[in-house]
Amino acid sequence: MTAHPRHELDEIIHAPVRLSIMAALAVSEKADFRFLRDTIEVSDSLLSKHILTLEEAGYVRVEKTFVGKRGRTWLSLTEHGRAAFNAYTDVLRRITEGIPHA
Amino acid sequence: MNAEEGLSPDQALREIDRVDRHVRRSARGVAHLFLILGLCSMVYWPAVALGRGVIAGLAGAGWVVLTIASCVYWARMRVRDRYVMLINGRVSVAYILTTLLAYAFVAVVLPDARGPGWIAALVAVSVLAGAPLVYAAWRIREER
Numbered sequence: 001m002t003a004h005p006r007h008e009l010d011e012i013i014h015a016p017v018r019l020s021i022m023a024a025l026a027v028s029e030k031a032d033f034r035f036l037r038d039t040i041e042v043s044d045s046l047l048s049k050h051i052l053t054l055e056e057a058g059y060v061r062v063e064k065t066f067v068g069k070r071g072r073t074w075l076s077l078t079e080h081g082r083a084a085f086n087a088y089t090d091v092l093r094r095i096t097e098g099i100p101h102a
Numbered sequence: 103m104n105a106e107e108g109l110s111p112d113q114a115l116r117e118i119d120r121v122d123r124h125v126r127r128s129a130r131g132v133a134h135l136f137l138i139l140g141l142c143s144m145v146y147w148p149a150v151a152l153g154r155g156v157i158a159g160l161a162g163a164g165w166v167v168l169t170i171a172s173c174v175y176w177a178r179m180r181v182r183d184r185y186v187m188l189i190n191g192r193v194s195v196a197y198i199l200t201t202l203l204a205y206a207f208v209a210v211v212l213p214d215a216r217g218p219g220w221i222a223a224l225v226a227v228s229v230l231a232g233a234p235l236v237y238a239a240w241r242i243r244e245e246r
Contacts, residue, residue: 014109014114015109016109016117019109019114019117019118020117020121023117023118023121023122024121024124024125024181026122027121027122027125027126027183027184028125028181028182028183028184029182029183029184029186029187030181030182031125031180031181031182032180032181034180035128035180035181039121039124039125040121067177089115089118092111092114092115092118093115095111096111096112096115
């Protein structure tokens with residue numbers, strides 16, 4: 001008996017806000033915190049909470065920079081995060097196309 | 103989108119597509135910037151070499167304004183698209199080389215007595231000077 005591909009979905013990514021963060025970072029080299037907040041349409045605190053989860057999983061890199069006195073937070077995917085996101089989208093496509101195995 | 107609810111695979115794919123399109127749209131601003139800089143470069147060298155007084159002065163001032171504006175735009179960008187960053191390094195090197203070539207042509211090669219042949223050569227060198235940026239703008243629009 002084979003397991004349904006939905007069991008292979010990465011639980012860390014498969015949550016609404018975290019999925020949006022990963023999707024935005026997958027197509028960008030790096031993105032500003034405020035850009036992500038506006039794109040995903042969530043509060044600063046909720047975004048921070050989910051970024052922390054992704055950072056702890058080793059999927060996202062957080063970099064703080066300063067231009068004069070203004071702080072800026074850049075986010076990017078790690079290699080591990082990019083591989084995890086690619087694997088996640090592969091599983092999604094297998095589910096929606098009804099393919100049990102890769 | 104409710105942050106606390108689960109996602110179906112279809113919803114997840116749709117959300118990935120939505121965010122993907124949103125980020126890609128931001129790259130189009132860079133394409134417009136490259137296109138403006140490329141076309142202005144093509145006009146700048148003939149204006150400096152053939153223009154007199156006000157025209158040459160305006161071209162020089164325009165160059166300074168565009169350089170500052172592009173630096174400010176780049177610094178204020180809130181997302182760095184992967185394809186833009188990939189193409190940016192190579193295009194910048196190519197643009198510096200073609201600009202140096204145009205500068206050398208205007209400063210060293212171009213004689214004071216300019217016939218139609220020299221003017222045609224100046225136009226060709228000027229088009230070449232801006233070509234890397236126009237090419238980059240076209241490639242980004244194709245990809246994004």
